Amino acid sequence: MFSLLCLTCLSVTAQTVRDWEQAMQSVMPVSDEEAAEWEDVYEQLCNLEEDPIDLNRATHEDLEALPFLSAAQVEGIMEYLDSYGPMKTFNELRMITALDPPQIELLPYFVTLGIDDEPGFPDINRITRDGHHEVMGHLQVPFYRRKGDDNGYLGYPLRHWLRYQFSYGNYVKAGLVGSQDAGEPFFANNNSTGYDFYSYYFQVRHFRRVDNAVIGRYRLQTGMGLVLNNSFSLGKTAMLQSLGRTATVLRPHSSRSQSNYMQGAAVLLNTGHGTSLLLFGSYHPLDATLNADGTAATIVKDGYHRTPTEMNKKNNTHAAATGAHFGYRHGALHAGLTAAYTHLDRSLKPKEALYRQHYARGNDFFNLGVDYGYSSYRLTVNGETATDRHGALATINSFSLRLSGELTLSALQRFYSYRYTSLYANAFREGSQVQNESGIYVGATWQPSSRLRLQAYTDYAYFAWPRYQISQSSEAWDNLLAATYSHRGWTITARYRLHLKQRDNTDDKTQLLSRREHRGRLSVNRQWNRVFSTTTQADIAATAMPAATTLWSDYSTDMGYAVSQQAAWQHGPFRLNLGMAYFRTDSYDSRLYVYEQGPLYSFSFPALAGHGIRYAAMARLNLGRRLALTAKVSVADYFDRAVIGSGLQQIDGSSQTDLYLQLRYKF
Numbered sequence: 001m002f003s004l005l006c007l008t009c010l011s012v013t014a015q016t017v018r019d020w021e022q023a024m025q026s027v028m029p030v031s032d033e034e035a036a037e038w039e040d041v042y043e044q045l046c047n048l049e050e051d052p053i054d055l056n057r058a059t060h061e062d063l064e065a066l067p068f069l070s071a072a073q074v075e076g077i078m079e080y081l082d083s084y085g086p087m088k089t090f091n092e093l094r095m096i097t098a099l100d101p102p103q104i105e106l107l108p109y110f111v112t113l114g115i116d117d118e119p120g121f122p123d124i125n126r127i128t129r130d131g132h133h134e135v136m137g138h139l140q141v142p143f144y145r146r147k148g149d150d151n152g153y154l155g156y157p158l159r160h161w162l163r164y165q166f167s168y169g170n171y172v173k174a175g176l177v178g179s180q181d182a183g184e185p186f187f188a189n190n191n192s193t194g195y196d197f198y199s200y201y202f203q204v205r206h207f208r209r210v211d212n213a214v215i216g217r218y219r220l221q222t223g224m225g226l227v228l229n230n231s232f233s234l235g236k237t238a239m240l241q242s243l244g245r246t247a248t249v250l251r252p253h254s255s256r257s258q259s260n261y262m263q264g265a266a267v268l269l270n271t272g273h274g275t276s277l278l279l280f281g282s283y284h285p286l287d288a289t290l291n292a293d294g295t296a297a298t299i300v301k302d303g304y305h306r307t308p309t310e311m312n313k314k315n316n317t318h319a320a321a322t323g324a325h326f327g328y329r330h331g332a333l334h335a336g337l338t339a340a341y342t343h344l345d346r347s348l349k350p351k352e353a354l355y356r357q358h359y360a361r362g363n364d365f366f367n368l369g370v371d372y373g374y375s376s377y378r379l380t381v382n383g384e385t386a387t388d389r390h391g392a393l394a395t396i397n398s399f400s401l402r403l404s405g406e407l408t409l410s411a412l413q414r415f416y417s418y419r420y421t422s423l424y425a426n427a428f429r430e431g432s433q434v435q436n437e438s439g440i441y442v443g444a445t446w447q448p449s450s451r452l453r454l455q456a457y458t459d460y461a462y463f464a465w466p467r468y469q470i471s472q473s474s475e476a477w478d479n480l481l482a483a484t485y486s487h488r489g490w491t492i493t494a495r496y497r498l499h500l501k502q503r504d505n506t507d508d509k510t511q512l513l514s515r516r517e518h519r520g521r522l523s524v525n526r527q528w529n530r531v532f533s534t535t536t537q538a539d540i541a542a543t544a545m546p547a548a549t550t551l552w553s554d555y556s557t558d559m560g561y562a563v564s565q566q567a568a569w570q571h572g573p574f575r576l577n578l579g580m581a582y583f584r585t586d587s588y589d590s591r592l593y594v595y596e597q598g599p600l601y602s603f604s605f606p607a608l609a610g611h612g613i614r615y616a617a618m619a620r621l622n623l624g625r626r627l628a629l630t631a632k633v634s635v636a637d638y639f640d641r642a643v644i645g646s647g648l649q650q651i652d653g654s655s656q657t658d659l660y661l662q663l664r665y666k667f
Helices: 002-009 020-027 032-050 060-064 071-084 090-095 101-110 124-130 236-242 308-313
Strands: 132-142 159-168 172-180 197-207 210-221 249-252 262-272 275-290 296-300 317-330 333-348 362-375 379-388 393-402 407-416 437-446 452-463 474-487 490-504 512-527 532-546 555-571 574-585 611-623 627-638 655-666
Touching: 020 032, 020 101, 032 101, 060 071, 060 249, 071 090, 071 362, 071 379, 090 101, 124 159, 197 249, 210 275, 236 407, 236 437, 236 452, 236 474, 275 308, 275 333, 296 333
Parallel strands: none
Antiparallel strands: 132 159, 132 655, 159 172, 172 197, 197 210, 210 249, 210 262, 262 275, 275 296, 275 317, 317 333, 333 362, 362 379, 379 393, 393 407, 407 437, 437 452, 452 474, 474 490, 490 512, 512 532, 532 555, 555 574, 574 611, 611 627, 627 655
């Protein structure tokens, strides 16, 4: 297939294979630990690709929805529009000194110029007449049986979801999403209405004083996420680009994720003279593991309801939340105040353990935070300081300085008291939650020429209170070096990461051992002609754990490597993606992640562990402007086992094959 593809592409001319996913990987590469967060980012960008932002009418909030823009770049775009009026062509982006070439390349995927010729909010007749409808269905068919499919799961092995959305530009959006995981009942058991999960929303934007309003299920972010952020928070690699900006984001919950959303109504008002007011109210269900006395031990966020035990956790707890954010912006200065109150109908009571001693407890939670910042071409300062109902403190502050057009330095400081709790906090961190952490992050981006970009960061974190598998105060140190070279269709990327974490020794748990994790990647992308591109990549991982705490102790090392090849070919309405990865690791600790092209709204970053080969083929056909068909087959063959997985997920075989089918219809 690969040979035929190469021969065919030599004799055709068509549109260029330019993929924003590939461009995003070069600007903000996904690290292994950030893959889960990127699922939400990917879905948000897919939505913006379908309904791009009108750049000539964009607000700060609109542009803050693009994760690859820094605060200085958002401010630079707004200043250009204020000074010179609406843009006529995308070539004008090159006139904005704050924008770098990668951002100039990415923006046209997600913005448009003047999609509406009439000023102001359109009337209802125009919305209903010229609005766009989209219906999309997705089906995943496994060519294997899990143990739970025969005895244990309440439903069948198929995974599927359905999505409907109506939109009119950036003004009106309404939709319904229904999703079903493999093994969950459909029109049965507690899912008598069909799908296991539904999300519904209605959004209005730029209507008089209403900048944004959502009824139904939605997501919020204010400041830097210390009080309120159930949108997304990117990690350390993305920090080199976003530079720790603050944001006020309100958007519909249009994804299949069954956690981190609110249900009710929220409105962002333009109150004049540079001020804005965000008000929200929510009453939404939660999954929880219960104690014997009926209190909630843990809030569960995986969204699985395949077994009777998992089904009993479904929506057994509810949260009522309300709050507000008042913002002020004057030129490069901005500030805001956020207040949020939450009441749980079940008292939260984590099980007794030293590391859980300061976890969130009780029925009522209140947080108050102040965010602040200054953004200009050369200097950006952002921060947020928050407190909870007990007076515990959390603060995060970032600083970036553009020394020249080629060199940018950035730093971020955070202190999260081990007593600080917030049910909706999601901010920059090393640990698993915004609690019990203090640290300093320093990074640099140097672009000595238009072809070469060098990036580096170092991040030190200290945890004052014991953590899971750590019975005393501990620390972590994370370091990254990356280089990207682009010239005449070639893009070469090299990365090396060293991550040090501490854990208890396995004997008496009285001393800490330092676990070292090395990860490296070399990637070569080639745009061969206007229709064909390839990516060759090599990954390596090594994790080392000392046998004792002595200086000269031996290290137990796990090694892993993967070599992958991907190709993309497009001719007119047809696109084909091929991918193959050979991998070999000593254990799951040295697992590797390789990005794999998936259907629309489907993020694929599979973990490769053991010894085997994974290959995939995806074809997409656009039948006119209305209908699009996508089919993908992925296969994982293991050479070191006769059984894949364990428990109810166990597959009695060494091969795992999945078929993905997607149909999209626009009218």
